[in-house]
Amino acid sequence: MALIVQKYGGTSVGTLDRIRNVASRLKRTRDEGNQVVAVVSAMSGVTDGLLKMARDLSENPSERELDVLVSTGEQQSIALVTMALHDLGVEAASITGRQAGILTTGSHTRGRILNIEPQMMQGFLDEGKTLVVAGFQGVTPDGQIHTLGRGGSDLTAIAISAALKADVCQILTDVDGVYTCDPRIVKNARKLPEISYDEMLEMASSGSKVMQSRSVEFAKKFGVVFEVRSSLNDNPGTLVLEEHPAMENVVIRGVSIERSQARVTITGIPDEPGMSGKILGALGDAEINLDMIVSNIAHDGYARHSFTMHANDLAKAQAALKPVLAALSADAKIETDVGIAKLSAVGIGMRSHSGVASTMFKALGDAGINIGMISTSEIKIAVTVDETRIEDAARAVHDAFELDKEPVR
Amino acid sequence: MALIVQKYGGTSVGTLDRIRNVASRLKRTRDEGNQVVAVVSAMSGVTDGLLKMARDLSENPSERELDVLVSTGEQQSIALVTMALHDLGVEAASITGRQAGILTTGSHTRGRILNIEPQMMQGFLDEGKTLVVAGFQGVTPDGQIHTLGRGGSDLTAIAISAALKADVCQILTDVDGVYTCDPRIVKNARKLPEISYDEMLEMASSGSKVMQSRSVEFAKKFGVVFEVRSSLNDNPGTLVLEEHPAMENVVIRGVSIERSQARVTITGIPDEPGMSGKILGALGDAEINLDMIVSNIAHDGYARHSFTMHANDLAKAQAALKPVLAALSADAKIETDVGIAKLSAVGIGMRSHSGVASTMFKALGDAGINIGMISTSEIKIAVTVDETRIEDAARAVHDAFELDKEPVR
Missing domain, CATH: 3.40.1160.10 (Acetylglutamate kinase-like)
Structure with missing residues (x-):
């Protein structure tokens, strides 16, 4: 029993x-x-x-x-x-x-x-x-x-x-399981029979809001295998479980998107230790969840920091940054950008397969889609694109990795 | 504080x-x-x-x-x-x-x-x-x-x-306190400054539904003095407390009435030990709350049992009694009567004052109101009257004991 x-x-x-x-x-x-x-x-x-x-x-x-x-x-x-x-x-x-x-x-x-x-x-x-x-x-x-x-x-x-x-x-x-991509966007998206906790977490934090991250984290911590399935029918759903060797054969498990993103870029800050901490600290104190964070140094010796966040948080972020930046440098400037979206390709197979990023970037380039920021983790590559092109981008990447096809075991 | x-x-x-x-x-x-x-x-x-x-x-x-x-x-x-x-x-x-x-x-x-x-x-x-x-x-x-x-x-x-x-x-x-009688019936009813637990209990079980009996019993058991007062104004209400000697000066604290009563009378039952127990047991098993219970022996050697209950319980009572009576005696008969009401005069002063019942019965007689059953306790006299006369009866008894007047201390 x-x-x-x-x-x-x-x-x-x-x-x-x-x-x-x-x-x-x-x-x-x-x-x-x-x-x-x-x-x-x-x-x-x-x-x-x-x-x-x-x-x-x-x-x-x-x-x-x-x-x-x-x-x-x-x-x-x-x-x-x-x-x-x-x-x-x-x-x-x-x-x-x-x-x-x-x-x-x-x-x-x-x-x-x-x-x-x-x-x-x-x-x-x-x-x-x-x-x-x-x-x-x-x-x-x-x-x-x-x-x-x-x-x-x-x-x-x-x-x-x-x-x-x-x-x-x-x-x-109310969904049948976890899909390779949102089926409303990618018609030939496929329901996944299984997905690892880590992949599920990356999908969740990238806009596939089947579940909140902390539930998945809790399941991972206590080794609870769970199934996401529909309450309306008896179709098998998607098992979420600890990764096993056979799962690495698949390079990309799925593609998720997140709309209504905003980007803030800060320039004119001297490239000195502690500067990033002060800026990020101010945003953290204002309870703004940053998503992608990219920093580099311009040839003028100033640093350039960019972050993305939900567009709803943009005004709050600007208000929180203003006094901090004024104190840090007279040259500091804030540029903002809205109307952008994020696309993430997620898969633990990425660890053992090379060329994933180039396949993804080529697919987007072939579709004439310009890439904004890029951020990567061990099992995720995320890019920002113009929000008007996000569905085309999802389809292009989904096709490039042949996610509509049952993977060969 | x-x-x-x-x-x-x-x-x-x-x-x-x-x-x-x-x-x-x-x-x-x-x-x-x-x-x-x-x-x-x-x-x-x-x-x-x-x-x-x-x-x-x-x-x-x-x-x-x-x-x-x-x-x-x-x-x-x-x-x-x-x-x-x-x-x-x-x-x-x-x-x-x-x-x-x-x-x-x-x-x-x-x-x-x-x-x-x-x-x-x-x-x-x-x-x-x-x-x-x-x-x-x-x-x-x-x-x-x-x-x-x-x-x-x-x-x-x-x-x-x-x-x-x-x-x-x-x-x-939603009431101002406990009154000598329902002010909707007796216009010159007076709000009581205080009433004893026992009087409040008798009033509660006699239709003055300000509070359930068990709350009053609980208060009495633990000596909690409480005040019934209005949530709509700041008028002092009625204190409910353990009786004290001065309270005995008042013969009758109040008069309460209960409408929609029914009477069941059982005749033709041999006057033998255990008969009442069987009859009352059957009604108890059917979860019928009896109120007044009067038994006596007719000159033919048969007992005569009468009880009152809420009219809503009458059909259930008849159904419960039928098989029991059939088993007890071939001569058993049930008579029922509806359209009656109960009037109770309550007061701890009754213990130390004589003539209370006769004052009450005289007042009812003077008003031309016929008395049905009578039942008494140490601090209560209750009678049934025709339901059409209950308000007249309440006014007559209220007047007879001068309950509209502040008692002399």
């Missing part, structure tokens, strides 16, 4: 009819001879409704109270899903984050999982019950309620899989 | 504007130099909305899951009231039933308070915070969520007052 953890998002439990569907699906998994633990989010819309009330009452509502308020959404859906299971004759029990023993640390509204004490869950499983666990929430060791921030329900499912030593962890979502 | 516990019901927190009002009122109490603990119910309508979803999913939803579901209502209102307090610059923290350390026993949906472990509350109070505690909920010692049933938030307020040794416990409601 296998223990299967299945995570359902807010859309999957968004109406009473959908809750009934989730219950049927859980019953089917159970009838196939498995122990089943569902992790569910709040019904879609509920969280937003609660946040609206909070903002009506207070311009800047307390994060502690937001956690108390918002965590009720998941508590409602676990009870409702459990009732729907009972209605199908399935013995089941709901489990809040606290009852699941999910102990957290860190800040309110973005708690981090410290530990899981699964005694209550284990007790109910031993009684043969199907469990319905509230995603996205936990408590601090001294009993304060925490929510886990964006993607928190995925994190709950993966952490519970680790704690209960589940055989399978399925993240059920 | 006094510690004041204030309980606000669902209507008082029914909209965001009303939540702001409650917050203002709490701030005012705090600004007067008090420590303040609010106990709040769910926003009116929220609980009903949740119950409707539950019934849509399951004809007979699990009580454990109902508790998980419904307890979210109070958890939402504590967060919202706390946010409103923050918006007024008041340092405050919400406290769920679990965080308040409210440990319960008994069944789901009607848990009983076993103990309160107030450490978290005490810690926040020591930090100078105003607390907003979820009424109506607690957890079992092994962490299952319980709700406390009807009137559960009053019970929470009283239990917390005991645990925190509060100086004052105020039950804020």
Whole structure:
């Protein structure tokens, strides 16, 4: 008898009819001879409704109270899903984050999982019950309620899989799995049967928002193999797991894109130690997430620093940089550029195959697409291009690496 | 510095504007130099909305899951009231039933308070915070969520007052206090400055539904003095407390009525030991709350048993009685009577004053009102009358005991 953890998002439990569907699906998994633990989010819309009330009452509502308020959404859906299971004759029990023993640390509204004490869950499983666990929430060791921030329900499912030593962890979502590229852009994109944690992380940080990075990091840390699959059909999805030797045969696993990027370039700063730290520190203090960072020295002895960020952060970045630059050099200048997008090619095979960058750059050149910044990691090559050309760029790179074809094993 | 516990019901927190009002009122109490603990119910309508979803999913939803579901209502209102307090610059923290350390026993949906472990509350109070505690909920010692049933938030307020040794416990409601009779019926009814626990209990069980009996019993057991007062104005309310000698000067504290009563009379049962037990047992098994019970022996050697109950329970009572009576005697007959109401005169002074019953019966006789059943306790005389005459009866008895006049001390 296998223990299967299945995570359902807010859309999957968004109406009473959908809750009934989730219950049927859980019953089917159970009838196939498995122990089943569902992790569910709040019904879609509920969280937003609660946040609206909070903002009506207070311009800047307390994060502690937001956690108390918002965590009720998941508590409602676990009870409702459990009732729907009972209605199908399935013995089941709901489990809040606290009852699941999910102990957290860190800040309110973005708690981090410290530990899981699964005694209550284990007790109910031993009684043969199907469990319905509230995603996205936990408590601090001294009993304060925490929510886990964006993607928190995925994190709950993966952490519970680790704690209960589940055989399978399925993240059920509105996509069929992880694709070689977004199928809305590249028509012949192919669903990947498997992808390594590291590749998934690079894809996630490059705009393939199937999952938040920290859920993947948690899975990697605790060796939880999970599958991303559709909640609407029974097609096999994509397994996310530790890399194994056969995976290196594929040079590029997938291509991901990120739109609405902005570039900031700073010139006229003397090339002296500590300058980059001061500039990046100012942006970090302003809580701006930088993506690509490229620095080099111009022939005039001045350094030239460029970074990309989401276009929404640009004004905040300019405001944060102004006083710092004024203090550093009278010649300092900020140039900004919007309307750019980022394309990333990701694959662990890159480590053992040469010529990947040149294949990619040639493909883009042949398509008449100009490359802006370039940044590389051990398993990723990322470039910026004009946002109007990003879809052409994705198709060109996808074709160049023949990602539409099943790789030869 | 006094510690004041204030309980606000669902209507008082029914909209965001009303939540702001409650917050203002709490701030005012705090600004007067008090420590303040609010106990709040769910926003009116929220609980009903949740119950409707539950019934849509399951004809007979699990009580454990109902508790998980419904307890979210109070958890939402504590967060919202706390946010409103923050918006007024008041340092405050919400406290769920679990965080308040409210440990319960008994069944789901009607848990009983076993103990309160107030450490978290005490810690926040020591930090100078105003607390907003979820009424109506607690957890079992092994962490299952319980709700406390009807009137559960009053019970929470009283239990917390005991645990925190509060100086004052105020039950804020939509009535001004406890009156000598319902002012909608008796125009010159007078608000009582104080009433004893026992009188309040008799009034509660006689239709004056200001509070559920068990909250009053709990207060009596733990010696919690509480005040019933309006959430809409600052008028002093009614103190409910242990009786003291001066209270005995008043013969009758108040008159309460209960409409929609039904009477069942059983005849033709041999007057043998154990018969009453079998009949009452059958009604108890059917979960019918009997009110007045009168038995006597007719001259034919048969017993005659009469009981009153709410008219809604009559059909269920008849169904429960039929098989029992058939087994007991071939002569057994059930007579039923509806359209009756009950009037009760309550007062601890009755113990030391004679002639109370005759004053009451004379007043009713003078008003031309026929008395049906009579039942008495040490501090109560109750009679049934035709429901069409109940208001006249209340006025006649209220006048006879001059309840409109301030008693002489």
